[in-house]
Amino acid sequence: IWFGPIPRVTLYDPELIRDAFNKINDFQKPNANPLSKLLVRGLVTYDGEKWSKHRKIINPAFNIEKIKIMLPIFFISCNDLISQWEGMLSSDGSCELDVWPFLQNLVSDVISRTSFGSSYEEGKRIFELQKEQALLTTKAFMKAYIPGWRFLPTPTHRRMKEVNQDVKSSLKEIINKREQAMKAGESTENDLLGILLESNHKEIQEHGNNKDVGMTIDDVIEECKLFYFAGQETTAVLLVWTMVVLSRYPDWQARAREEVFQVFGNQKPDFDGMSRLKIVTMIFYEILRLYTPVISLARTVSNSVKIGNITLPAGVQVTLPIGLVHHDREIWGDDAKEFNPERFSEGISKATNDGKVSFFPFGWGPRICIGQNFAMVEAKMALALILQKFSFELSPTYTHAPSVVVTLQPKHGAHLILRKLKI
Numbered sequence: 001i002w003f004g005p006i007p008r009v010t011l012y013d014p015e016l017i018r019d020a021f022n023k024i025n026d027f028q029k030p031n032a033n034p035l036s037k038l039l040v041r042g043l044v045t046y047d048g049e050k051w052s053k054h055r056k057i058i059n060p061a062f063n064i065e066k067i068k069i070m071l072p073i074f075f076i077s078c079n080d081l082i083s084q085w086e087g088m089l090s091s092d093g094s095c096e097l098d099v100w101p102f103l104q105n106l107v108s109d110v111i112s113r114t115s116f117g118s119s120y121e122e123g124k125r126i127f128e129l130q131k132e133q134a135l136l137t138t139k140a141f142m143k144a145y146i147p148g149w150r151f152l153p154t155p156t157h158r159r160m161k162e163v164n165q166d167v168k169s170s171l172k173e174i175i176n177k178r179e180q181a182m183k184a185g186e187s188t189e190n191d192l193l194g195i196l197l198e199s200n201h202k203e204i205q206e207h208g209n210n211k212d213v214g215m216t217i218d219d220v221i222e223e224c225k226l227f228y229f230a231g232q233e234t235t236a237v238l239l240v241w242t243m244v245v246l247s248r249y250p251d252w253q254a255r256a257r258e259e260v261f262q263v264f265g266n267q268k269p270d271f272d273g274m275s276r277l278k279i280v281t282m283i284f285y286e287i288l289r290l291y292t293p294v295i296s297l298a299r300t301v302s303n304s305v306k307i308g309n310i311t312l313p314a315g316v317q318v319t320l321p322i323g324l325v326h327h328d329r330e331i332w333g334d335d336a337k338e339f340n341p342e343r344f345s346e347g348i349s350k351a352t353n354d355g356k357v358s359f360f361p362f363g364w365g366p367r368i369c370i371g372q373n374f375a376m377v378e379a380k381m382a383l384a385l386i387l388q389k390f391s392f393e394l395s396p397t398y399t400h401a402p403s404v405v406v407t408l409q410p411k412h413g414a415h416l417i418l419r420k421l422k423i
C-alpha cells in the first residue's frame with residue numbers, strides 16, 4: 001500500500017505506446033520495498049546506464065545460434081515430460097491430470113539445464129529456493145503497510161534472508177568453479193552462464209582489463225536469478241493456455257498436429273523445421289494476445305519527455321497495459337475477445353492492419369524481452385512433442401479462472417484428459 005502521491009499515466013494509443021517504448025528506458029522505480037531486493041534485481045530492474053551495459057554483455061547468450069545449440073537440451077526436458085505422462089496412462093490409453101504443475105516443472109527443468117549445464121542439479125535446487133522466495137515475498141507484501149515492519153525479524157523475514165543467503169552462496173560457488181575452469185583453459189560449456197561469463201571477460205579485456213567495465217560476481221548472480229523469474233512462469237503460462245485453448249478448439253488442435261506431422265513426421269523436432277511451423281506460430285501468437293503472460297509494463301520518466309503531444313515531467317510512472325490493448329475491439333475488430341489464430345496468417349503487422357505497436361507480449365523497443373526466441377523455440381519443441389504423442393480435451397472438472405499472480409495463471413490449474421494417439 002503506497003500513501004505517497006506518484007503521478008501515473010496509462011497509455012492506450014499504439015502510437016503513444018511506441019513513442020514511450022522508444023523514449024523511456026527506465027524501469028518502474030526499482031526496489032520501492034527493500035524486501036523485493038531479496039527476490040530479484042538484474043537487467044529487468046536496472047535504469048538506463050547500468051541496463052545498457054548489462055544488456056550488451058548478456059545479448060550473446062540469447063543469440064539464435066546459441067539457442068540452436070541448446071535445442072537438444074529442450075528436447076531432453078520435453079521428452080522427460082512425455083515419458084512421465086505416458087507412464088500415467090491407464091489401460092485404455094488415457095489419463096486425467098492437471099497439466100499446470102507439469103508444465104511449470106518442464107520450464108524450470110529447461111531453464112536449470114540451459115543456465116547451468118553440468119551443475120544443473122544444484123541449479124534446480126537454487127531455482128526451487130527462488131520459488132519459495134517468491135511465495136514469501138508475496139506473503140510479506142500482502143500485509144498492510146506499517147512503517148518499519150519490514151525490519152522486524154518475523155519468521156517470514158528471517159526465512160527470506162536465509163533463502164537469499166543460500167541462493168547467493170550456492171550461485172557464487174557454481175560461478176567460481178566455472179571461472180576457475182575457464183582460467184585453466186577448459187572449454188566453457190554452452191550454457192547461459194558459460195556464455196555470459198565469456199562475454200563478460202571479453203568486455204573487460206577489450207577495455208584494457210578495466211574491472212569497472214564488466215559485471216561483478218554479484219551482478220552475475222543477480223542475472224542468473226533473473227533468468228529464472230523472467231523465463232519460467234512466462235513460458236509455462238504460454239504453454240498451459242495453449243493446451244487449454246486447443247482442448248476447447250479441437251479443429252485447431254487437429255490442424256496444428258497435422259502440420260507437426262507434415263514437418264517432422266514421427267521424428268525428433270529439429271531447428272530448421274521449427275521455422276516452418278506456421279499454424280503452430282499463429283496459435284502461439286493468438287494465445288499471447290488473448291492470454292498475455294505479462295499483462296502490463298511500467299516505466300518511470302527520469303527526465304521530462306514528450307510522448308506524442310503530451311509532455312511528461314520527471315517522476316511520472318507510465319503504465320503500458322499490454323493485455324487491454326490486446327483485447328481492444330477498435331484494433332482487433334469485433335472478434336477481439338475470440339480465439340482466431342487466422343488473424344496472424346500473414347504475420348504480426350498485417351494482423352494489426354496498421355503495423356502499429358498493438359501486439360507486444362514481449363514488450364517493445366530497446367528493452368524488448370531478450371528471451372523471446374528462446375521462449376518460442378522452447379514452446380514449439382514442447383507442443384510439437386505433445387501433439388505427436390497425445391490428443392487432449394478439457395476434463396469436466398476444469399474451471400476456467402485466469403488470474404494474475406505476476407503472470408496470468410490458471411487459478412484452479414488445467415485439468416485435461418490426455419489420450420495416447422494410435423499411430
Ligand code: HEM
Nearest residue numbers: 043044230231234235238293294362363367369370371375
Ligand atoms: C512467453 C514467454 C515470455 C514472455 C511473454 C516474456 C515477456 C517479457 C516482457 C514483457 C519483458 C519486459 C520488456 C520491457 O520491459 O519492455 C521481458 C523482459 C525480459 N525477459 Fe522475457 N518473456 C518471456 C520469456 C523469457 C525467457 C524464456 C527468458 C530467459 C530465459 C526471458 C528473459 C527476459 C529478460 C532477461 C528480460 C529483461 C530484458 C531487459 O530489460 O533488457 N524472457 N520479457
